[in-house]
Amino acid sequence: MSNNPKKRKSIFDIFDDIMREMEEEMREFEESFEDLMKQQNVKGENPYYYGVRIFVGPDGVPKVEEFGNIKKGKYGKPIISDEIEPIVDVIDHNDEIWIVADLPGVAKENIKVNATEDKIYIKANSDIRKYSKEIDLPSKIDPDSVKASYKNGVLEIKVKKKNEEPKGKEIKIE
The missing domain is CATH 2.60.40.790 (Immunoglobulin-like)
Known part of the structure; x- marks a missing residue:
């Protein structure tokens, strides 16, 4: 028997890891969005919409759907569209x-x-x-x-x- 048994992660630890990853991705998205606004010298003429909807599809698989007028472009950089989804x-x-x-x-x-x-x-x-x-x-x-x-x-x-x-x-x- 080993003196150093492998400790199992609890469900709360796994959930914390997922939340940390989501927070990091949102932080990166916010930074790239702020950079885009500075590059375009936007003064708030048009509103910007962005959101996600999380739901379980008819196949029982969880899905994440984005909506609004900010889309991910090449290399994950946000693109502002004149059309709202x-x-x-x-x-x-x-x-x-x-x-x-x-x-x-x-x-x-x-x-x-x-x-x-x-x-x-x-x-x-x-x-x-x-x-x-x-x-x-x-x-x-x-x-x-x-x-x-x-x-x-x-x-x-x-x-x-x-x-x-x-x-x-x-x-x-x-």
């Missing part, structure tokens, strides 16, 4: 997919929604803001079934899932 929820509901997007300050006639079998595209403009979002869907949809409504800054989209019956020909057994 809105907060979006995608809900897999029976034979439909529901999408809810926050688009405050936009008139209904200035919102464009496009759909393919795999994605929904949202673009919206107001005098103050521009929004843009490409949404990957959890399953294939029927683009002709898309219904959208907009009220009080919230865009709701409902779409039917594509009926994916196996294609092919029945084989007669002799």
Whole structure:
């Protein structure tokens, strides 16, 4: 038996390590953002939005989704976009997919929604803001079934899932 048994880390130690790593990454991001602001000589003319949403996806895997108008560019340097990526929820509901997007300050006639079998595209403009979002869907949809409504800054989209019956020909057994 060894005189120096290996000490197991407690769950709290592991959590502390993860939090330290996140704090370090945020500190580095803040420093690079401050450098970018100094380089661009920004005087606060336009607001900057950045946030993350942490959730568990339909596959049970935790996901981190960024939103706002600050994106990571080459080499991890932040890039400021004139388009804001809105907060979006995608809900897999029976034979439909529901999408809810926050688009405050936009008139209904200035919102464009496009759909393919795999994605929904949202673009919206107001005098103050521009929004843009490409949404990957959890399953294939029927683009002709898309219904959208907009009220009080919230865009709701409902779409039917594509009926994916196996294609092919029945084989007669002799």
